[in-house]
Each structure stands twice: as C-alpha cells, then as structure tokens.
Amino acid sequence: MILIGMFDSPFVRRVAVSMNLLKMPFEHRNWSVGKDFELIRQFNPLGRVPALVLEDGESLIDSAAILDFLDDLVGPERALLPRTGKERRAALKVVATSLGAAEKGLHQLFDIVFKPDTKRHEPWMDRCRQQMHGALTELDRLAHGRGVEWMAANRLTQADITATCVYTYLCDALALSESWRIYPALSALAARCEALPAFAQSRLKFDAPTPVATAAV
Numbered sequence: 001m002i003l004i005g006m007f008d009s010p011f012v013r014r015v016a017v018s019m020n021l022l023k024m025p026f027e028h029r030n031w032s033v034g035k036d037f038e039l040i041r042q043f044n045p046l047g048r049v050p051a052l053v054l055e056d057g058e059s060l061i062d063s064a065a066i067l068d069f070l071d072d073l074v075g076p077e078r079a080l081l082p083r084t085g086k087e088r089r090a091a092l093k094v095v096a097t098s099l100g101a102a103e104k105g106l107h108q109l110f111d112i113v114f115k116p117d118t119k120r121h122e123p124w125m126d127r128c129r130q131q132m133h134g135a136l137t138e139l140d141r142l143a144h145g146r147g148v149e150w151m152a153a154n155r156l157t158q159a160d161i162t163a164t165c166v167y168t169y170l171c172d173a174l175a176l177s178e179s180w181r182i183y184p185a186l187s188a189l190a191a192r193c194e195a196l197p198a199f200a201q202s203r204l205k206f207d208a209p210t211p212v213a214t215a216a217v
C-alpha cells in the first residue's frame with residue numbers, strides 16, 4: 001500500500017502511526033499539498049492528504065475512512081478503535097475533539113501560508129484560537145480524568161493516537177508556548193506515545209512559518 005502525504009499533517013500521521021502499530025508495511029510518498037497539488041489530485045480530487053493507494057490501485061481518501069478500512073482488515077481483536085459500548089463512545093469523542101482542534105489549527109496556519117497579510121481577518125483568527133484551545137482544554141480534562149494510562153480503554157487506542165498526533169502537530173506548527181504547563185495531562189500522554197517506536201518512525205520536526213508564533217496560548 002502507498003500512503004500519500006507528509007508526516008507534518010496530523011491526518012496523515014495518525015494513519016502512518018496506526019499502520020506501524022498494526023504492523024502493516026507501506027510505501028510513503030512525501031508529497032506536499034502545496035507544491036505537489038496536481039500529483040495529489042490524481043489520487044484525491046479534493047487535493048488533500050492523506051490518500052492510501054491499495055494494491056489493486058484503488059485510492060482511499062480521508063483519514064477516518066482509511067482507518068476504518070485498516071480496522072476492518074485486521075478484525076475486531078486488533079482494531080484500534082474499540083468495537084462497541086462505552087470505550088467506543090469515549091474514543092470517538094476524543095477523536096472528534098482532537099480533529100476539531102486540528103482543523104482550527106489548520107485554519108490559522110493556512111490563513112498565514114495561503115493568504116496575503118492584507119487579507120487576514122483577526123477576529124476570525126481569534127475565534128479559531130479560542131475553539132482550538134477549548135478543544136485542547138477538554139482533551140486535557142479527559143486525559144486527566146481517566147486516572148489510567150490511556151484515553152479511552154485500558155490499552156492504547158485510536159483515541160491516544162489521534163490526540164497525540166494532533167497535539168504534537170499543534171505544538172510544532174503553531175509554536176504553542178508553555179503548552180506542557182497548560183495541558184499537563186495531554187502533554188504527558190503525548191510524551192508517552194511519542195516515545196513508542198510506532199510514533200517515532202513518523203515524527204517530523206518542522207519549522208513553523210514565522211508569523212504563526214502569535215498563536216500563543
């Protein structure tokens with residue numbers, strides 16, 4: 001299988017980490033949504049990543065659909081999203097909150113990367129920041145409230161993978177200052193996960209565009 005997209009994307013990375021954990025080998029195409037837009041559009045008409053190209057050439061798009069396919073492939077015993085009940089509800093809540101935070105972070109970043117300074121609308125950026133921090137506060141509360149090592153079950157699940165990929169991404173891309181102090185439980189979870197080989201294999205340190213540093217907590 002071929003995974004398209006750079007590991008600085010939390011959406012791509014959560015697929016890569018999941019495939020590593022499930023011991024599914026993949027080829028990686030490190031294509032950028034900026035300069036490789038036309039190439040990406042051949043596999044996803046939206047021009048977004050991730051896309052996963054299967055052995056028969058079929059292309060799957062959207063991280064949620066790809067992860068659903070992977071869980072289906074490995075079966076209920078090994079699936080990363082709990083199959084049913086309270087654990088599934090808890091995991092889906094963490095995943096939804098994390099992806100919402102990622103989207104609000106991306107809105108801020110894309111405003112800076114793709115729009116001229118004169119087109120930036122500060123009240124909109126403030127709203128995105130507020131929504132992103134609201135989601136991170138909730139994730140920190142959920143991580144703290146658990147009292148066990150993982151977010152949704154007594155084992156590592158998609159909740160931990162997605163929360164970690166998103167949190168690491170936001171800290172890196174938006175240069176969130178003092179985030180470990182403000183989100184201690186979430187930071188501890190992310191540190192535990194990032195220490196695992198499945199995460200380390202897709203860790204990409206990247207430089208945030210300079211003006212983004214205004215996104216202080």
Ligand SMILES: N[C@@H](CCC(=O)N[C@@H](CS)C(=O)NCC(=O)O)C(=O)O
Binds near residue numbers: 047064
């Ligand atoms: N819901 C999608 C979101 C994917 C997404 O927004 N990817 C970003 C990269 S982090 C992208 O490709 N953005 C380019 C664009 O939308 O033009 C998923 O979960 O895969």
